[in-house]
Amino acid sequence: MxxxxxxxxxxxxxxxxxxxxxxxxxxxxxxxxxxxxxxxxxxxxxxxxxxxxxxxxxxxxxxxxxxxxxxxxxxxxxQGGFFPAPGPARWAALTAQTIGDGLLDAALLCVYETRVRQETERSPAWVSGQREKIADALGRIEAAAPEFGERVDIATITYGCGLGYLDLRLPDLGWRERAPAAAQWFARFGDRPSMQATRPE
CATH class of the missing domain: 3.40.30.10 (Glutaredoxin)
Incomplete structure (x- = not known):
């Protein structure tokens, strides 16, 4: 492949x-x-x-x-089982993945707005709107984080990559202060060998 x-x-x-x-x-x-x-x-x-x-x-x-x-x-x-079989657990996992991907989409749009577009073309209102999406998605992750435990599935993997991307590209958001439960979970999840091996530099 x-x-x-x-x-x-x-x-x-x-x-x-x-x-x-x-x-x-x-x-x-x-x-x-x-x-x-x-x-x-x-x-x-x-x-x-x-x-x-x-x-x-x-x-x-x-x-x-x-x-x-x-x-x-x-x-x-x-044969990992990161995606549950059809049923309530699957729909919940796919919805969580979509929320995590939406956080990433919004973060990428913020990056593109400031790194790709000329300064005269940038829209502070656009960036503000994307940051609101990030904040709302982060709120959902924060609410769910106390139940994550040691789970490794498509939901937690997507959330982990999302939080890692905020550290990389939008550190000024201070997401850990907004989401202490998610931060506590991510401190463990981010130490997984898979996360360490894929960490962008």
Whole structure:
């Protein structure tokens, strides 16, 4: 398998954490990219018209796009059980994943607004709106964190990658002060070998 990859991407990290947890990381060749929202990487676009990372190329030529699809494929391949079978537990896990991904989307949009757009094109109201989404998603994680324990599933992996990305790109948010229960959980979860192996520098 080959993965179009950018080390700072939290969505790539989510895929790699799943791969490490399942013992599949050594089966994935990482293809470094220049993924960018404006100057799109033609190498990715040739396989995925959205030009986004992560994009996974299977050995039979199949292309899988989007971290949600790739993570579920890897979970199936490694028989990990990170995605519950159809039923209430599955819908709850997928909803939690969506909330975590939404936090990441909002954080990425904040980064793009300040790093990609010219200063005269930036919208403080836009950034404020995205930060509100982050705060609200963080509130949901904070409420759920006391029940996480040592759980490792698609919900906790997504949340862990989300909180790690806030540390990397939006440290001024001070999320730990807003979410002490989540911070206490993340201190343990972030020490997992899978999280340490995928930590962006």
């Amino acid at each position: 080959k993965l179009f990859y950018a080390k700072a991407s939290p969505f790539v990290r989510k895929v790699l954490v799943v791969a490490h947890e399942l013992g599949l990381a050594d089966r994935i060749e990482l293809l470094p990219t220049a993924a960018h929202p404006i100057n799109r990487d033609a190498g990715i676009v040739a396989q995925n018209p959205l030009g986004q990372v992560p994009t996974l190329l299977l050995d039979d030529g199949t292309v899988l796009a989007d971290s949600r699809v790739i993570c579920e494929y890897l979970d199936h391949l490694g």
